[in-house]
Amino acid sequence: MTDWQGKHVTVAGLGVSGVPAARALHGLGAEVTVVNDGDDARAREQAAELEALGVTVRLGDGETLPDGTELIVTAPGWRPDKPLFAAADRAGVPVWGDVELAWRLRGPDAAPWLAVTGTNGKTTTVQMLASILEAAGLRTAAVGNIGVSLLDAVLGEERYDVLAVELSSYQLHWAPSLRAHSAAVLNLAPDHLDWHGSMEAYARDKGRVYEGNRVACVYNADATGKPSTEDLVREADVEEGCRAVGFTLGAPGPSQLGVVEGILVDRAFVENRQRNAQELAEVSDVNPPAPHNIANALAAAALARAYGVPASAVRDGLRAFTPDAHRIAHVADVDGVTYIDDSKATNTHAAEASLAAYDSIVWIAGGLAKGATFDELVGGAAKRLRGAVLIGRDRALIREALARHAPEVPVVDLDRTDTGAMLQAVQEAQRLARPGDTVLLAPACASMDMFANYNKRGDAFAQAVRELGA
Template identity: 55%
Template sequence: MADLSELQSWHSEAWRGLKTVVLGLGVSGFSVADTLVELGSEVTVVDARPDEDRAKLVQVIGGRVETPETEALPESLEDADLVVASPGLPPSHPWLQRAAELGVPVWGDIELAWRVRDKVRAADWLLVTGTNGKTTTTQLAAHMLREGGFRVAPVGNIGTPVLDAVRDPQGFDVLVVELSSFQLHTMGEIWPHSAAVLNIADDHLDWHGSADAYRAAKAKAYENVRVAAVYNTADRATEELLQEADVVEGARAIGFGLGIPGPSDFGLVEGVLVDRAFLDNRHNSALELATLDDLGEAGLATPHMTQNALAAAALARAYGAAPQAIRDAIRSFRPDAHRTQHIAVVDGVSYVDDSKATNPHAAGGSLRAFPHVVWIVGGLLKGVAIGPLVAEHASRLRAAVVIGADRAEVLEQLQRHAPGVPVAQVLAVETEDVMREAVTKASAVATSGDTVLLAPAAASMDQFKSYADRGDRFQAAVEELKAGRGGADERDDPNRLD
């Protein structure tokens, strides 16, 4: 088996002829295969049901594709020097277990990207992880840095593979890298400029096997941080991960929260976002960054979105963005769809799409933003308990409309923790009918001043292609309802959060 110790640079000759196996041909898998071919390695991509166009392209660029049955062991593993695995493959997958038996090193695309980051010029990395809020924070931090004059790209779990940015012919000053717990699990030793862990709550327990394993994956984001380790002052778990982390001497702990900040923190003072970390007289003064009104104009008015903005500002300021750049970026930023997105007001009822709330922690953030909710909930729970979420928000529920495969557990927890709340089930089985029925049933019980909130607290793949597909279908159903009732209210405002 080849010695991989020399694989620390794009320019290492040790890549040539290396027998590599790429497990999974998704977006990141193709970027891995393309990179390894360019490096001169022998590349075999293994996928039980590969995308046909990507599979053809792999062969065009000089790789080969192996398509074993899902549980069958790929022949290419037997003499592989290196395996690079899709982040979606759990550690228990037979292919990964076979690689371990053979003693073949297993990397993820993040490990590979770090080792070859010097193809053009080695950009600094700012890491963003957490149970929720990663994508918005990543986008915001990149937007702030761009306003500050840096060449920057938001990459990683956000959808653009890090390897695509590493191979950009112009190069970047800095990459803002969103990392899922899956990616962190296979990430080796890297040395990021700064990192933020936004929050920690149980999620993906079916993949990691336990809450401790999930937290251990998230903790890797802080390892070897050189400048700023950003944590949530309202989330004790993030602070505990930071206290246990082995950071570079001189790196600073930077807190963010919705209260008045202490020295070295970011927070709020009388409706103003302030920085008490990156200024000379931080013990006695603060820098104004933006206002809550600015956040409202950007669709970031909810508490959890405000926390995302503060975390992003901390990362951007750590890298050198000026306060004015932070303010300008917040004022011009618009979050992606399906993130507490206001859709319409019909007969005095607001309809809000937070399909991105794929776990209880995320759904809790949405529920807290509205006093009276008709809640559309359910899907794949991923082994995470939903009872505490129901108990916490039972008092604000006007009614619940339950969708999804794991509905029995949702129904049981609603009965246990919110016995007085009316509950309706969506019985439709065809994807195109689920949201139409859900919106119809929700609108039937909602009254003026209520919010019909799609915050499923669960993954979407049982009934939909993705959380975006789920949200798109919810929005379409709301538009049908609006048209059938003569249009939206005069006070309908796409940027308004009731």
């Protein structure tokens, strides 16, 4: 669609994507109706703002297709099996996500997109990428699932040279036309399977990010399991000349980025890559230099190099980057014990990476499991565990995995789900820890059984640690 005047568009969902979409479509002349499942105070406040513009808002009914709808633009989290979409399918009404809408609304001289997806590490990698692009003197922004609306970036007054775009599997599911300059899938592990229906469907949606890539499809050369990120590259329909570029924590082969003796090196975007390599940065330039974060840095560097960024900008951008809170954040050292907040580790894959970064750990874990199992996670980390303190609704699943795979590890099971449990958890962890150990909050679970979000959970942990040292 290029002429929006008078088009009847239904926006499914309010929130961070629906409100900008409704505003943008209304501004283009469309007749916009917003439907929303909820009817709480926040929804009514957003509805009032939109209704003042002339947008129709229907609260408490996200199931029924409004009469005359010619297009649905959905919030990414709305499941494909909702009755609204079944009705749209019967009526022949297309469904786009906010990413698809932003892609279609780009101007003729729009900035190209460097896109990142994966089960874990997306936000950090996109922020690293933006920092590297800025170090190269480019006008850029970190946008997408990271919290900055792509619609605002595409339709705003500021002009960009290139965008660093974080995309979730939900967003990719609803973005069939997206064609990035270059893209990376960082990793694949079971997540959101209740939404996608299967691991195969989840991986297929992740793999959409490679479709139509022009310069580079960046994949994790260290990944195991099927499908791998390399498998997704093989299956993608890309433009002529687009290359597969791997990243590895080992020494890179041709067309890869990797690590040699503490140096991040590029053997993909150099002349005569069979023989030559370009030094990009030192491992110590990555903050923090945990293995999975080095992998994030390599992926960001690969995308930046695909765009033509010089090696010096990779180094300067990584040095300038500061990670967000609650991502392997050092809180304090108390009596020779280090306390690390990785509350963002909301699934087993993220927790596995976090646990691999330390040698002797008292692990604080638990929360909402979201259908996950913990045997593989515990089995891989067993030798590193000094002890474990379990909190949250589904902690029994982790306790049982510990009993099977690490029976010698002492476990404290806190039978409470109030927010005050975190202070007790930290106190119990302190009791188990010895000088040189790391007390690691890497819950492997979502937080909403006890906290509003993972940020609040991490804040509670940090406050509890501060009380230890007071």
